[in-house]
Every structure is written in structure tokens, then in C-alpha cells.
Amino acid sequence: MSGEGNGKTLREVSASGSHYNIGVSLGKQCKDQALRMQKMLKASVEQMPGMTLEKVLAHTNLTLPLTKEAYPEFVEEVEGYADGTGIGFDLVYASLCDRPFSRGKGCTDIAVNSQWTKDDVVLAAHNEDLEPFHYPDLCITRVTPKDEPGFIAVTYGGIYPTVGMNTAGISLTGNALVQNDTRLGLPKVVPVRKVLSAKGVYDALTWSMPPSRGQSYNNIICDQNGEIYSMEGSATAFDALYGHEGYLVHTNHYLSPRMWRFEDDLHTRMSSIIRYNRASKLFKRHLGQVDLGTFKEVFSDHVGYPESICRHPDPRLGEQDQTMTLFSAVFDLTRKALWVCAGNPCEGEYRKHEL
Numbered sequence: 122m123s124g125e126g127n128g129k130t131l132r133e134v135s136a137s138g139s140h141y142n143i144g145v146s147l148g149k150q151c152k153d154q155a156l157r158m159q160k161m162l163k164a165s166v167e168q169m170p171g172m173t174l175e176k177v178l179a180h181t182n183l184t185l186p187l188t189k190e191a192y193p194e195f196v197e198e199v200e201g202y203a204d205g206t207g208i209g210f211d212l213v214y215a216s217l218c219d220r221p222f223s224r225g226k227g228c229t230d231i232a233v234n235s236q237w238t239k240d241d242v243v244l245a246a247h248n249e250d251l252e253p254f255h256y257p258d259l260c261i262t263r264v265t266p267k268d269e270p271g272f273i274a275v276t277y278g279g280i281y282p283t284v285g286m287n288t289a290g291i292s293l294t295g296n297a298l299v300q301n302d303t304r305l306g307l308p309k310v311v312p313v314r315k316v317l318s319a320k321g322v323y324d325a326l327t328w329s330m331p332p333s334r335g336q337s338y339n340n341i342i343c344d345q346n347g348e349i350y351s352m353e354g355s356a357t358a359f360d361a362l363y364g365h366e367g368y369l370v371h372t373n374h375y376l377s378p379r380m381w382r383f384e385d386d387l388h389t390r391m392s393s394i395i396r397y398n399r400a401s402k403l404f405k406r407h408l409g410q411v412d413l414g415t416f417k418e419v420f421s422d423h424v425g426y427p428e429s430i431c432r433h434p435d436p437r438l439g440e441q442d443q444t445m446t447l448f449s450a451v452f453d454l455t456r457k458a459l460w461v462c463a464g465n466p467c468e469g470e471y472r473k474h475e476l
């Protein structure tokens with residue numbers, strides 16, 4: 122990529138072995154981030170009228186049996202992480218359940234199969250948009266469990282995966298949606314982590330939409346054959362959008378007519394609508410020649426600024442309401458590589474990380 126770049130890089134951590142030992146190791150390497158995440162949890166609780174930390178912990182603990190049932194290995198990782206950081210399990214678990222309190226403002230995703238790419242590779246790409254103060258919690262995590270495929274992911278605090286790809290050629294990217302049917306149920310991080318243990322697309326789709334879920338991301342799942350799915354979920358329903366044209370774009374509103382009635386408030390989705398249409402239009406021009414440069418161009422776009430595809434903090438808003446692109450990522454499922462640009466893609470450069 123051209124340009125000087127912004128000089129930003131993300132921390133890299135790795136862990137292997139049993140799920141508990143993976144958690145301990147990640148906890149030790151990311152203790153400072155875990156402590157900051159606890160602080161943010163406490164601060165956000167203080168801002169909720171009538172809410173106390175005890176009430177939040179009691180509430181999130183109600184979901185623990187569901188998490189244990191859906192994916193006990195993740196609970197073991199969280200137990201290890203709690204021990205590795207020296208922070209209590211309840212607090213770590215609550216922080217993972219509640220972590221994306223951000224109201225689904227961000228993220229732009231594009232996935233494309235080999236028919237349209239310059240080097241005949243399958244690519245899954247993502248801009249991560251969140252409040253700017255989450256940036257210091259980002260981490261590139263490599264995990265090799267003794268009993269599951271290894272994976273590389275961009276995580277918060279080493280343990281909360283937001284996008285990732287595993288050695289079986291499955292990637293998980295996606296965006297937040299704001300749905301009107303949320304309920305007490307399985308936290309939405311659990312399916313994200315579990316999909317990264319899938320050995321094939323059938324398990325990945327199944328695990329992306331556990332019926333016990335309390336809410337859902339739009340989980341975009343790709344495999345190395347170029348199967349591209351956008352699992353548009355709410356708590357109680359979903360639609361599986363397929364990349365019929367060989368590619369797929371998604372932002373932060375429901376596209377499937379089946380899911381429109383679960384949209385909480387379309388009035389708040391103008392950035393998402395602009396980013397969706399803009400990314401679709403810009404991306405189409407590159408079909409047949411798609412490569413890393415395509416994503417650098419599309420993900421750096423500023424139409425609709427500051428709530429554009431490349432998002433920048435809106436100075437008219439308070440810190441809690443601002444959104445910015447924290448990183449941009451392109452997974453090459455064919456060559457098993459991850460390209461990450463730390464910070465805004467208009468300023469930074471994509472660096473390669475092998476799985």
C-alpha cells in the first residue's frame with residue numbers, strides 16, 4: 122500500500138493447549154486490557170439510573186447455564202482468563218456479556234468468492250466501528266486449542282473475538298444489528314467464538330444461530346469454497362442471506378424482508394443505509410479484479426462523513442455516542458492470511474498476519 126501509514130500496530134498474543142490454559146495465558150498477556158474493560162463496565166453501570174454492579178452481575182449470571190450448555194469450552198476459557206488476570210469470574214463474564222453496549226452503530230462488511238478476485242481467492246473483509254475509547258483494548262489473538270481447529274482473530278482484551286478465521290477455512294465477520302425482540306438468553310459473543318471452532322460450513326451456520334440466544338449479531342460466515350452467508354439474526358428469528366452473485370455486502374440494518382419487523386428503529390440507521398449502498402456501488406466496479414487495494418479504497422471512503430464507511434468521531438456528539446473505525450481487516454481464506462489496518466483505513470496500511 123502506498124503512503125506513510127499512521128504507524129499504528131495492534132498487540133499480538135497467542136495461546137495453546139487446554140481451554141482453561143488458553144484462558145490463563147491470554148489473561149496474563151492482556152491483564153491491563155482486562156482491567157480497563159472492568160473499569161468501563163463499572164462506569165457504564167454508574168450511568169444507568171437505578172442500576173448497580175450487583176444487579177448486573179446477578180442478571181448476567183442467569184445466562185451462565187445457557188453458555189455452559191451451548192459451549193462449555195468457552196466457559197473454561199473465561200475461567201482461565203479470570204485466573205490469569207486476577208479478576209473475579211463474575212466480573213469477567215459480565216464484561217463479556219455486556220461488552221458491546223454500543224448500540225449497533227458500526228461496521229461495514231464485504232465478502233467475495235474466487236470468481237471475482239484477481240488471484241482466485243476467497244476474501245472476507247470488515248471495517249470495525251465502535252466508540253473511539255475501545256481502541257486500546259484491541260488485540261490480534263492466535264489460539265490453538267488441543268481439541269479444535271486453531272484460529273486467528275481480532276479480539277478485545279485477547280478473549281472477545283469480533284472477527285476471525287480458522288485453520289478449517291471458516292471465517293466469521295459481521296455487524297451489529299439493533300433488534301426489538303432481545304430477551305434474557307445466550308450472550309451474542311458465544312456463537313461468535315463457537316463458530317471459530319467449526320470444521321465446516323454446516324456446523325458454522327448451525328452454531329451461529331443457537332435457539333437460546335438473547336440477541337444476535339449479523340454473523341457473516343464464509344468457507345474456503347466461497348460459500349458466503351450473512352446470518353441475519355434477531356433473538357427469535359433469522360434469515361440466511363446467500364451470496365448468490367458471488368459477493369455480499371452488509372452494514373447495520375436488516376436487509377431481508379423477513380427480518381424488517383425486528384428492526385428496532387430504522388430512523389437511527391441512516392449511516393448504515395449510506396454505507397451499504399456506497400460500499401455496494403464502489404465494490405461492484407472492481408468485480409473480476411478484486412484485491413487488497415479494492416478494500417483499501419472502499420473502506421477509506423468518506424461519503425457521508427463523518428458517519429461514512431471510514432468513520433471518524435463526530436465532534437458534535439459526546440464521547441459515548443461517537444463512532445470511529447478502529448481497524449479494518451481482510452481475511453484471505455484461500456491463503457489463510459489476515460491483513461489488518463490498525464485505525465482508520467484512510468490513514469493506515471494493511472499488514473499481513475499468517476494464520
Ligand SMILES: [Zn+2]
Binds near residue numbers: 431
Ligand atoms: Zn477516514
